[in-house]
Amino acid sequence: MAHKNETPATVIYLHIPKTAGSTLHAIHNQIYAPEQVLHLKGDPHIDTAVAQFKQLSNKAKQSIRLLTGHIEYGLHEWLPQPATYFTILRDPIERVLSYYYFILRTPDHPRHEEMTGRQTSIADFAKHILGHNNQTRFLAGTWLEDLPCTAKTLSLAKQHILQDFSVVGLSEQFDTTLLLLKHQFNWPRLPYYRSRNVTKNRPNRQQLDDQTLAIIHKTQAYDLELYAFAQKQFEERVRQMRFPFWLSRIQHQLHQRTYPSLEKIRRVSVRHWIRQQWQKRGIIG
Numbered sequence: 515m516a517h518k519n520e521t522p523a524t525v526i527y528l529h530i531p532k533t534a535g536s537t538l539h540a541i542h543n544q545i546y547a548p549e550q551v552l553h554l555k556g557d558p559h560i561d562t563a564v565a566q567f568k569q570l571s572n573k574a575k576q577s578i579r580l581l582t583g584h585i586e587y588g589l590h591e592w593l594p595q596p597a598t599y600f601t602i603l604r605d606p607i608e609r610v611l612s613y614y615y616f617i618l619r620t621p622d623h624p625r626h627e628e629m630t631g632r633q634t635s636i637a638d639f640a641k642h643i644l645g646h647n648n649q650t651r652f653l654a655g656t657w658l659e660d661l662p663c664t665a666k667t668l669s670l671a672k673q674h675i676l677q678d679f680s681v682v683g684l685s686e687q688f689d690t691t692l693l694l695l696k697h698q699f700n701w702p703r704l705p706y707y708r709s710r711n712v713t714k715n716r717p718n719r720q721q722l723d724d725q726t727l728a729i730i731h732k733t734q735a736y737d738l739e740l741y742a743f744a745q746k747q748f749e750e751r752v753r754q755m756r757f758p759f760w761l762s763r764i765q766h767q768l769h770q771r772t773y774p775s776l777e778k779i780r781r782v783s784v785r786h787w788i789r790q791q792w793q794k795r796g797i798i799g
Contacts, residue, residue: 523595527582530652532613533604534685545701546580554583568592587655587674599678603649603744604685606734607719614639615716637729647736668736672743682744
C-alpha cells in the first residue's frame with residue numbers, strides 16, 4: 515500500500531450503496547479521463563466484474579488511476595502498482611431509511627416487486643433484505659463472501675481504516691469530504707455538482723416507532739460503532755487542516771452557490787448575442 519501522504523498510482527473507491535456515490539461518480543467523470551477509470555458494475559451482484567478485473571493483464575491494470583464500484587476491501591492485492599483506498603460512510607439509520615424508500619420508489623430495482631408485493635416494513639427490510647452491518651463488511655473485506663459480522667469484523671474494518679485508507683468521508687459532511695479528497699489526491703478545482711440519486715420526501719428517524727428503531731440498532735450495531743469511530747477520525751483530521759484548506763472550502767462553497775446564477779446569465783447572454791447576429795443578417799426581424 516502507498517503511504518497516506520503520497521499520491522498513489524491507483525485510487526480504489528469503495529462505493530457503499532446510498533452514501534452519495536452517484537454524485538461522487540459524476541464528479542469523477544470531470545476529473546479523470548475515461549481510460550483512467552475502471553468502474554466495476556453488477557446488479558445485484560458484482561462477483562463477475564471482480565473476477566474479470568482479477569484476470570486483466572498487469573499492463574491493463576497499471577493504466578487504472580481510479581478503480582471503483584460496489585466493491586469491498588482487498589482488490590489492492592490484485593494490482594501490480596501501489597494503491598490506496600477511500601470511501602464514504604453514512605449514518606446507518608439514515609442509510610436504512612434512504613435505501614428502503616429508494617427501492618420502494620424505483621420500479622426497476624431488483625427488489626422492488628418483492629417489497630411492494632409483500633408490503634415489506636422498514637423493520638423487515640433491515641432484518642431480511644438490506645443485510646446486517648454492510649458498511650463494516652465492505653471495509654473488512656467480508657461482504658462478497660456474505661460472512662456474518664462479528665466484533666472481529668469490526669476490528670478488522672477499523673484496522674483497515676487506520677492503515678490503508680487515505681480518506682474515509684461522511685455523507686453528512688459531503689462538501690468537506692470532497693475537499694479532503696481534493697487535498698489528498700491533488701485533484702484540480704472541484705466542478706459544480708448537483709446531488710444525484712437522492713431519495714426525496716421520506717420520513718425521518720424521529721417518525722420511527724421504538725420497536726422499528728430498536729431493530730435497526732440491533733441489525734446495524736457494528737455499523738453504528740464503525741460510523742462513530744470514522745466520524746471521530748474525520749473530525750480530528752479536519753481540525754488539523756491548515757489555512758489553504760479552509761480557504762478552498764470557502765471558495766468551493768461560493769462556487770456552489772453562485773454557479774447556477776452565473777450559468778443562467780451566461781446562457782441568456784449567448785442567446786442575446788445570437789439573436790443580434792441573426793437580426794444583422796436579416797434572418798429574424
